[in-house]
Amino acid sequence: MTSASVHPKDRLLATASRLFYAEGIHAVGVERLVSEASVTRATFYRHYPTKDDLVAAYLTETSHRIREAVDAARAGKPPREALAAALSVVGDATCGEDFRGCQFLNAAAEYPDPESQVRKVIDDHRQWFFEVLRAEAAALGHPEPSHAARVLVLLRDGALHGGELDDAETVRATLRRAVEEFFPA
Numbered sequence: 001m002t003s004a005s006v007h008p009k010d011r012l013l014a015t016a017s018r019l020f021y022a023e024g025i026h027a028v029g030v031e032r033l034v035s036e037a038s039v040t041r042a043t044f045y046r047h048y049p050t051k052d053d054l055v056a057a058y059l060t061e062t063s064h065r066i067r068e069a070v071d072a073a074r075a076g077k078p079p080r081e082a083l084a085a086a087l088s089v090v091g092d093a094t095c096g097e098d099f100r101g102c103q104f105l106n107a108a109a110e111y112p113d114p115e116s117q118v119r120k121v122i123d124d125h126r127q128w129f130f131e132v133l134r135a136e137a138a139a140l141g142h143p144e145p146s147h148a149a150r151v152l153v154l155l156r157d158g159a160l161h162g163g164e165l166d167d168a169e170t171v172r173a174t175l176r177r178a179v180e181e182f183f184p185a
Contacts, residue, residue, distance in 0.1 A: 008037070008039045008043045008047065009047040011037040011038065011039060012033060012034075012037045012039060012043075012044060012047060012048065012054065013054070013057055013058060013061060014037075015033055015036045015037040016028070016033055016037075016054050016055070016057075016058050017058050017061065017062070019032070019033065019036065020055065020058055020103075020107075021100055021103055021106075022098070022100060024106065024110065025055055025106075025107060025110045025111075026110050030044060030051055033051075033054070052116065052117055052118055053117070055107065055111075055118050056117050056118055056120075056121045058103075059103060059104065059107055059118065059121040059122060059125070060121055062103045062104075062125075063104075063121070063124070063125040063128070066089070066125070067128065069089045070085075070086050070089050070129075070132060073085035073086060073088060073089050074086055074132075074136075079136050079139035079140045080136075080140055080179070080183055080185065082136055083133065083136040083137070083140070083152075083179055083183065084175075084176060084179045086129075086132055086133065086136065087152070087155075087156065087159075087175040087176075087178075087179060088172065088175065088176070090156050090159050090160065090175060091159065091163075091168070091171055091172030091175045091176075092172070093160070093163070094159065094160065094162075094163025094164075094168045094171045094172070095168040095172075099163055099164065099168075100164065101160055101161060101163070101164050102157070102160035102161070104122045104125055104126065105157060105160060105161070107122055108122050126153065129153060129156070130149050130150070130153050131149075133148070133149035133152045133153065134146055134148070134149035137149055137152075137183070140183050142183065148182065148183075151182070152178075152182070155175065155178055159171050159174070159175055
């Protein structure tokens with residue numbers, strides 16, 4: 001499929017996803033987005049009234065992909081294995097040579113206002129992941145499943161930052177070991 005046959009809105013989103021992740025959101029301007037997506041400014045603003053609308057769409061699409069990967073990894077597994085599988089998705093994310101950290105943490109650093117639409121997408125994604133982990137911790141009989149989930153979300157955050165600095169297999173092994181230690185069989 002040629003880029004001309006891809007709908008302009010989809011080209012904009014794909015271009016934004018690539019550039020925002022590789023270079024940072026504020027480092028990429030609208031002019032560059034429209035140029036690389038081969039669309040006009042009018043087309044950009046028809047589909048995304050503001051750049052923040054495009055950023056929110058980028059993060060929403062990223063969230064959907066991650067949710068699908070986590071759900072697929074957990075499907076049909078008992079709670080301990082499902083929890084390990086959810087965190088394995090995080091570990092696997094650190095393995096690509098183009099890994100640049102967590103899209104949500106990167107965006108949060110650029111959007112400090114908790115009331116912005118971008119932060120609301122970030123918060124929604126983080127709340128979803130927290131709920132996945134809390135449900136698995138509860139299913140495992142943890143006495144404080146919400147606390148366990150908060151600890152695991154912080155571990156996830158650290159893994160996604162550490163994945164830029166440490167060997168990816170070390171990050172994965174650390175996540176696996178954390179589940180084993182936090183939820184002994």
